Amino acid sequence: MTDRIEADYLIETPVAPQDAAAVMAGEQSSGTFLKLSTETPELVERAAARVERVTLVDSRTTPSFGGGIASGRYSVAEVTLSWPLENLGPSLPNLMTTVAGNLFELRQLSGLRINDLRVPAAFTQANPGPRFGIEGTRRLTGVSGRPLIGTIVKPSVGLDAEATAALVTQLVAAGVDFIKDDELQADGPACPFAERVRAVMAVIERHADRTGKKVMFAFNLTGEVDEMRARHDLVLEHGGTCVMVSLNSVGLAGMLALSRGSELPIHAHRNGWGYLSRAGMMGWSYVAWQKFWRLAGADHMHVNGLRNKFCEPDESVMASARACLTPLRPEAPCLAMPVFSSAQTPLQAAETYAKLGSNDLIHAAGGGIAGHPGGAAAGVEAMRAAWDAASEGVPLEQAARQSAPLAAAIKAFGA
Amino acid sequence: MTDRIEADYLIETPVAPQDAAAVMAGEQSSGTFLKLSTETPELVERAAARVERVTLVDSRTTPSFGGGIASGRYSVAEVTLSWPLENLGPSLPNLMTTVAGNLFELRQLSGLRINDLRVPAAFTQANPGPRFGIEGTRRLTGVSGRPLIGTIVKPSVGLDAEATAALVTQLVAAGVDFIKDDELQADGPACPFAERVRAVMAVIERHADRTGKKVMFAFNLTGEVDEMRARHDLVLEHGGTCVMVSLNSVGLAGMLALSRGSELPIHAHRNGWGYLSRAGMMGWSYVAWQKFWRLAGADHMHVNGLRNKFCEPDESVMASARACLTPLRPEAPCLAMPVFSSAQTPLQAAETYAKLGSNDLIHAAGGGIAGHPGGAAAGVEAMRAAWDAASEGVPLEQAARQSAPLAAAIKAFGA
Numbered sequence: 001m002t003d004r005i006e007a008d009y010l011i012e013t014p015v016a017p018q019d020a021a022a023v024m025a026g027e028q029s030s031g032t033f034l035k036l037s038t039e040t041p042e043l044v045e046r047a048a049a050r051v052e053r054v055t056l057v058d059s060r061t062t063p064s065f066g067g068g069i070a071s072g073r074y075s076v077a078e079v080t081l082s083w084p085l086e087n088l089g090p091s092l093p094n095l096m097t098t099v100a101g102n103l104f105e106l107r108q109l110s111g112l113r114i115n116d117l118r119v120p121a122a123f124t125q126a127n128p129g130p131r132f133g134i135e136g137t138r139r140l141t142g143v144s145g146r147p148l149i150g151t152i153v154k155p156s157v158g159l160d161a162e163a164t165a166a167l168v169t170q171l172v173a174a175g176v177d178f179i180k181d182d183e184l185q186a187d188g189p190a191c192p193f194a195e196r197v198r199a200v201m202a203v204i205e206r207h208a209d210r211t212g213k214k215v216m217f218a219f220n221l222t223g224e225v226d227e228m229r230a231r232h233d234l235v236l237e238h239g240g241t242c243v244m245v246s247l248n249s250v251g252l253a254g255m256l257a258l259s260r261g262s263e264l265p266i267h268a269h270r271n272g273w274g275y276l277s278r279a280g281m282m283g284w285s286y287v288a289w290q291k292f293w294r295l296a297g298a299d300h301m302h303v304n305g306l307r308n309k310f311c312e313p314d315e316s317v318m319a320s321a322r323a324c325l326t327p328l329r330p331e332a333p334c335l336a337m338p339v340f341s342s343a344q345t346p347l348q349a350a351e352t353y354a355k356l357g358s359n360d361l362i363h364a365a366g367g368g369i370a371g372h373p374g375g376a377a378a379g380v381e382a383m384r385a386a387w388d389a390a391s392e393g394v395p396l397e398q399a400a401r402q403s404a405p406l407a408a409a410i411k412a413f414g415a
Numbered sequence: 416m417t418d419r420i421e422a423d424y425l426i427e428t429p430v431a432p433q434d435a436a437a438v439m440a441g442e443q444s445s446g447t448f449l450k451l452s453t454e455t456p457e458l459v460e461r462a463a464a465r466v467e468r469v470t471l472v473d474s475r476t477t478p479s480f481g482g483g484i485a486s487g488r489y490s491v492a493e494v495t496l497s498w499p500l501e502n503l504g505p506s507l508p509n510l511m512t513t514v515a516g517n518l519f520e521l522r523q524l525s526g527l528r529i530n531d532l533r534v535p536a537a538f539t540q541a542n543p544g545p546r547f548g549i550e551g552t553r554r555l556t557g558v559s560g561r562p563l564i565g566t567i568v569k570p571s572v573g574l575d576a577e578a579t580a581a582l583v584t585q586l587v588a589a590g591v592d593f594i595k596d597d598e599l600q601a602d603g604p605a606c607p608f609a610e611r612v613r614a615v616m617a618v619i620e621r622h623a624d625r626t627g628k629k630v631m632f633a634f635n636l637t638g639e640v641d642e643m644r645a646r647h648d649l650v651l652e653h654g655g656t657c658v659m660v661s662l663n664s665v666g667l668a669g670m671l672a673l674s675r676g677s678e679l680p681i682h683a684h685r686n687g688w689g690y691l692s693r694a695g696m697m698g699w700s701y702v703a704w705q706k707f708w709r710l711a712g713a714d715h716m717h718v719n720g721l722r723n724k725f726c727e728p729d730e731s732v733m734a735s736a737r738a739c740l741t742p743l744r745p746e747a748p749c750l751a752m753p754v755f756s757s758a759q760t761p762l763q764a765a766e767t768y769a770k771l772g773s774n775d776l777i778h779a780a781g782g783g784i785a786g787h788p789g790g791a792a793a794g795v796e797a798m799r800a801a802w803d804a805a806s807e808g809v810p811l812e813q814a815a816r817q818s819a820p821l822a823a824a825i826k827a828f829g830a
Contacts, residue, residue: 028599029570029571029572029573029599030570030571030572030573031570031571036569036570036782036786038570038574038582039570039573043570043573043574046605047570047572047573047605065693065726066695066726067693067725068726084605085603086603086604086605087572087599087603087605088599088601088603089602089603091602091637091638091639091642092639093601093637093638093639093661093665093669094599094601094602094603094638094661094664096661096663096664096687097601097661097664097686097687098599100663100686100687100690101599101661101686101687102686102689102725103689104687104688104689104693105688105689105693105727106689106725106726107724107725107726112689112690154451154453155444155446155451155458156444156445156446157444157445157502158445158454158458158459158461158462158463159453159458163453183512183517184443184444184509184516186503186506186508186509186512187503187504187506187509188501188502188503188504188506188509189500189501189504190461190462190499190501222506222508222509222512223506223508223509223668224506224507224508224668224672224675225640225668225669225671225672226672227506228668246508246509246511246512248511248512248515249508249509249511249512249667249668250666250667250668250669251663251664251666251667251669251670252664252665252666252669253638253639253640253643253664253666253668253669253670253672254508254640254665254669255666257639257640257641257668257669257672260639271512271515271516271517272511272512272515272516272519273519274517274518274519274520274521274527274697275519275697275698276690278482278519278520278697279694279697279698280480280481282689282690282693282697283690283694309522310482310517310520310522311480311481311482311521311522312482312520367451371451
């Protein structure tokens with residue numbers, strides 16, 4: 001059964017879980033609402049999705065979401081379905097249709113979350129996967145043994161190319177390893193992509209010439225396929241080392257069209273993630289979702305951050321980050337570097353390290369660096385000191401005695 | 416203010432609605448969690464999103480979704496935001512990031528639904544829009560004055576190219592105007608796309624030579640960009656008149672890469688729609704969502720059907736269909752033909768017509784045609800008779816007296 005695709009779901013259903021699982025399998029393969037004479041036993045054996053496992057885990061008296069069959073009792077169950085690779089081949093867009101598709105609208109379900117999926121080796125063979133990943137990102141930035149300390153151009157929008165470059169001048173001088181465009185800044189008339197690349201790369205190259213340190217800047221090239229390809233080439237031509245794309249805005253086919261020809265790490269932004277996940281019993285777990293994008297070529301994956309400004313709890317953030325660092329398949333790990341961001345400061349370093357068990361990450365702080373009372377350079381120094389302390393097992397307060405910028409950060413950003 | 420983009424939301428918030436709206440506008444433009452000195456009044460005037468309207472409509476004591484700020488009272492309000500076109504230009508992927516983006520994760524919201532959006536003329540000018548639409552679809556099929564009667568290849572998966580062609584032989588003989596691949600059937604090893612096109616088009620061309628009627632077959636070319644382009648060319652080369660794509664599986668950049676070069680109508684499948692919409696207060700209304708895809712080139716848009724097998728209520732189906740037939744802008748209507756499907760039979764014709772006020776639609780019945788007791792030809796005849804009756808204002812039972820197939824359909828499919 002090594003050539004079958006498997007997907008794990010958490011379902012809530014007004015019918016017997018085994019029956020609901022059978023409807024799911026039928027809907028996503030050879031079944032329809034009428035039994036057809038052409039659906040022969042041979043065809044079913046060859047093409048039907050199979051119910052691999054059904055485990056009842058809970059029951060409720062009210063449904064999470066309406067529109068389904070009415071019942072006095074709603075069972076919550078874990079369901080695993082499988083499909084033969086022969087149905088679709090190792091195509092990521094068609095994998096999306098197969099494991100998600102119409103399932104979320106079934107009347108036999110009052111809730112459905114896709115928790116995980118497993119793909120045969122054909123998928124890692126046929127799809128690009130991360131071309132740079134952790135190792136490539138470390139090589140291009142010259143950063144080893146600690147996270148990349150990153151920051152974000154702010155205000156998100158409103159700065160033109162020259163003003164962006166002026167800000168980048170300050171940020172590279174402050175010692176950051178990584179800078180990213182905001183996801184709202186792509187190629188608008190107020191800050192054209194090409195002008196921004198030229199202005200910013202002049203600053204980064206000048207800094208690299210002077211210091212030997214080439215700061216990685218993730219230029220947001222989100223757009224149509226031909227635009228993204230041209231923008232990628234422009235970044236490459238100007239010595240840039242990273243491009244950024246909004247996954248939900250371009251989609252899988254767009255991402256693949258970019259990544260198959262890419263000679264730069266792809267920084268993958270997940271904006272829109274809320275409408276895919278926040279409803280809980282209706283949508284996607286990050287563990288399942290990020291596998292599509294790693295297969296499609298994401299080198300860095302956004303995972304939010306501990307004690308972030310959004311609604312996501314810390315355990316969910318850490319599960320997402322761990323997923324990015326978990327091999328997709330033993331022979332083809334396809335690891336992506338998790339990107340921690342949103343209201344991040346030196347105060348989250350130790351806990352992030354302890355919970356992740358790795359420093360293979362980008363720790364991005366916007367206000368946590370620019371808003372440091374001693375300025376951005378002190379902000380970067382404080383982030384680095386916090387990570388040094390975390391990896392050496394030194395408590396933050398103790399480390400702050402050796403680092404004035406860290407002490408100031410604790411005072412400014414501490415609870 | 417004609418050059419501003421506007422989006423309408425329904426929000427549920429633990430804070431004052433006006434404050435929540437201000438956070439939304441800040442998050443999606445120049446604001447961040449710290450007030451920056453670089454966010455000057457001039458920058459705000461130029462680049463900030465604006466809160467155009469806030470209208471309180473309801474309040475609740477429990478939040479629809481967790482993770483937000485705790486409160487004893489959650490206000491429900493309609494909010495309209497606007498953005499200057501200068502921030503992003505007429506780019507659909509970047510419009511997606513701008514109007515949706517991180518909003519759904521805000522702690523100041525316990526629910527968010529995007530209800531509608533309005534774009535300046537630059538968007539209809541810069542994007543392809545439907546190249547065929549209603550008029551082109553009618554021209555290619557030779558069907559006027561009534562809906563296209565359509566059907567779907569079933570079983571969805573499991574038939575190889577020859578078996579598909581054998582089924583299509585029966586369906587074209589039965590008199591259908593339109594046939595579509597199932598969304599699960601794209602280019603798997605068990606039924607390769609090229610083989611299917613060759614086998615099916617041979618049948619369709621033979622039938623056209625004999626009868627003068629060229630049945631429109633929507634070949635599901637969902638895949639990567641280069642694959643979709645090659646498949647489009649293959650369909651065109653073999654005399655095909657339609658291609659089908661799964662929107663959520665390829666994404667906006669993939670759709671645009673296909674549609675910009677397309678010489679065939681694009682039949683747009685919405686599978687995955689459930690995870691975007693079923694949670695109610697978390698996600699998308701079809702009215703907002705379909706505008707992206709019409710701008711991106713969808714000629715036919717799936718809208719489900721009355722009394723469908725899924726969870727969607729009838730009023731939602733009709734609102735979706737009406738949206739597809741509502742001009743995007745007065746000077747650039749970009750209308751798409753709505754596709755009614757899912758458990759459809761002749762019994763839904765009259766109500767569909769009455770509620771839509773138009774017969775510019777595709778009415779697709781799988782089991783409703785193949786499962787007709789008199790066979791597929793009788794199934795098609797019954798569908799046509801039901802639509803003739805609907806448009807002439809003749810009650811279905813009365814029409815059935817003149818049409819044995821319709822009478823049989825009522826008996827077989829009636830409640």
